[in-house]
């Protein structure tokens with residue numbers, strides 16, 4: 034896996050609604066370096082998911098990008114023809130969605146969906162794709178993966194659906210993966226395993242973008258942090274700097290709040 | 300003693316899985332007893348897939364339990380007659396784990412919040428409108444979110460709609476299935492404060508399902524720890540966090556990451572594969588993963604044994620050691636080095 | 639008639655994931671365009687139907703309004719038929735009957751089919767068993783044949799034809815509604831609705847059915863187009879509508895011999911009327927499907 038760094042430059046956009054334009058992203062810029070986990074943290078509704086969706090060009094159609102660039106190895110994804118973008122999506126850049134269960138098709142077995150994704154980008158036959166699917170499920174700690182692969186999404190627990198989605202994003206061995214709250218709904222032991230898996234993959238050159246609300250995970254696994262608020266990036270720095278020398282008052286507030294929640298733990 | 304608002308005894312849920320001719324039984328919930336008192340918050344934590352959501356759904360009879368009895372405010376809950384079950388939902392509400400698929404995609408936030416007010420409380424339109432407005436403000440949304448559809452909200456905003464909807468009818472007990480998982484820490488703090496305030500005012504009981512141990516510490520009076528369908532440890536929050544007894548609880552508590560730079564915890568590691576809840580033998584569910592296992596562990600499923608006031612654990616090895624040193628999951632400063 | 643016998647069921651799209659999941663790029667603007675064109679076309683037919691009630695250039699039943707077999711010209715826009723009756727007046731007058739039959743039959747089939755399908759899909763059990771077995775027996779017959787047989791049995795008459803067409807179209811609605819409801823009944827918003835105080839029937843009809851209208855509405859257009867064609871087929875074959883009533887199908891039938899001998903206009907214009915109406919319904923269904931879904935609206 035060769036490393037590819039991802040750079041978002043000046044991404045600005047709004048939603049078209051019946052009551053006019055609602056601005057949501059304002060000059061969002063940051064870099065995710067190859068072989069590292071870069072965290073995006075911030076307020077709920079600050080546009081984190083939307084930024085991720087815009088990188089892959091799968092934001093809802095009513096979202097309008099006014100300007101900005103998304104550079105994957107100096108190629109601007111936003112100006113790529115749709116046909117070439119399709120080849121990038123899933124194969125080079127993929128994403129783990131925030132709503133695990135909603136992102137899985139309720140009427141198809143989970144293994145089948147993974148195999149389909151695999152076959153979309155690779156010249157493999159159905160048998161091999163299905164084998165790859167079972168392996169991918171096992172890699173994200175789903176017990177009894179072969180049997181689970183034949184089940185439907187509603188038969189999975191919340192955390193298992195989440196892990197299945199992670200498996201789906203990783204099945205084509207992409208260079209960049211955007212994880213949108215991948216460990217929400219996972220217990221801490223499995224969360225630790227998943228983060229270790231992401232750690233191993235980044236050590237092998239994967240570029241990971243991790244959207245999360247869990248500052249504990251950020252402190253333990255991320256190299257750099259992007260803090261967003263109200264559609265803007267308010268701070269971008271190394272993890273150490275963010276935790277020890279937060280520059281923006283919102284970052285400080287966020288840290289204080291997380292310590293308050295942790296409060297009695299110390 | 301305050302009244303028990305929600306209780307379950309001998310709760311079981313089995314699913315038949317597998318293709319025709321290859322039927323297996325998946326034991327999602329295996330003999331769970333629990334109770335929640337008025338004004339009390341009970342946290343239910345545990346491995347992903349251990350059956351927490353299934354317990355929740357059995358408690359409100361969204362799935363029919365295979366065995367066991369559920370009582371809400373002392374009255375047994377039964378699937379029939381349907382009218383009676385619907386009336387029970389006036390007293391017990393639930394916040395669903397997945398805020399996205401639990402909101403009807405064709406309804407606006409306003410309609411979503413008005414529905415329980417109309418059906419349970421039979422409020423008139425005017426009162427409904429006022430109350431809906433109050434509710435969205437209470438959970439920190441703006442009134443211009445009222446006319447949005449769920450797909451026009453962010454994950455955290457949807458989650459707050461789910462919470463507002465459950466609190467709308469002022470129930471006696473609320474089952475919260477990971478209500479704060481997609482909220483940022485500051486909004487999470489606000490929601491937890493809100494829940495606490497409503498609890499004080501209305502003496503609501505909460506069954507709080509979460510993976511976030513910091514939240515458990517902050518809000519729960521008691522903790523139940525689930526592993527593969529069964530409760531392996533329960534007790535007052537302080538006691539369980541200060542002296543976790545069951546090896547799974549210890550592994551869980553020691554795995555929680557700390558939001559500080561350079562702080563590492565001593566991990567208590569479980570080894571091996573996570574077993575699947577299909578055709579389980581009658582033995583401790585942790586056999587095969589537990590570093591403390593002895594041959595006796597494989598003989599029978601250990602029952603919950605008291606280890607302190609209100610504190611019980613299901614592990615004979617640990618509970619028979621009377622002088623076990625306190626094993627708080629204390630954080631140690633270890634520079635930037637990982638463990 | 640193989641085309642008519644097999645009602646297409648390709649509208650059965652997999653339920654789209656709810657909300658902000660990976661949304662495939664979808665066609666923009668096309669939805670509202672087909673809605674507008676469909677509406678305009680249907681409006682035209684409605685206008686024609688209304689106008690024909692008060693005015694037609696000639697009496698549509700008048701024999702010898704012009705020379706028999708005169709081709710289209712200034713006084714007879716669509717020409718005249720074997721008896722010299724004005725074709726334009728007949729086509730116009732037939733609109734009322736054909737449109738009325740179509741709308742009534744589709745509405746009836748949709749309502750009853752959606753109702754039964756929802757009951758079968760949500761309550762399962764005995765109701766489902768009875769409904770589905772009956773359906774299987776009915777669907778064993780080719781639909782057009784079934785329609786003809788029943789019309790023959792119950793006798794001619796507008797209301798009988800409507801009832802029969804609805805009855806024959808109903809199984810597909812039932813099947814679609816049942817499949818949709820079945821796939822969604824375990825979804826969490828249905829469970830959440832129970833907790834919000836909805837009785838099961840309200841969950842089924844107030845939450846699940848509105849979320850399942852996509853395939854149903856998409857099918858109405860296909861079904862309506864089919865009903866238009868079958869109504870005229872029944873007319874063409876001389877069963878159903880009382881003879882003598884102006885009806886497109888029977889007009890095509892009567893003019894059929896003329897196609898080879900050069901009197902093309904007698905069949906062509908009612909034929910175009912049939913196709914136009916079928917197209918209007920098709921476009922309308924497509925547009926409505928988009929408009930009914932807030933996730934697709936802008």
Ligand SMILES: Nc1ncnc2c1ncn2[C@@H]1O[C@H](COP(=O)(O)OP(=O)(O)OP(=O)(O)O)[C@@H](O)[C@H]1O
Pocket residue numbers: 048050055057076077078079080081082083084093095131450451452453454455456481482483
């Ligand atoms: N279709 C839409 N129309 C109008 N506004 C929308 C629409 N979809 C999303 N928004 C708004 O855009 C903003 C950004 O949403 P986004 O999902 O990116 O937030 P987020 O940072 O991922 O939040 P969270 O942490 O809660 O998931 C939110 O305030 C949301 O309300």
Ligand SMILES: Nc1ncnc2c1ncn2[C@@H]1O[C@H](COP(=O)(O)OP(=O)(O)OP(=O)(O)O)[C@@H](O)[C@H]1O
Pocket residue numbers: 187188189190191192193218219220314316325326327346347348349350351352353354396576
């Ligand atoms: N409808 C179903 N059919 C078959 N198996 C099911 C069904 N629903 C749940 N299960 C299984 O029951 C077990 C418990 O699931 P449950 O959703 O209760 O877990 P959970 O503790 O809530 O996990 P998480 O924290 O990941 O949400 C899982 O193994 C799951 O696969």
Ligand code: SF4
Pocket residue numbers: 545546547583584585586587589590591592593596601613614615616617
């Ligand atoms: S009973 Fe044995 S295997 Fe089970 S937790 Fe205790 S020591 Fe481990």
Ligand SMILES: [Mg+2]
Pocket residue numbers: 081082083131213453454455
């Ligand atoms: Mg988000």
Ligand SMILES: [Mg+2]
Pocket residue numbers: 190191192351352353396476
């Ligand atoms: Mg769950």
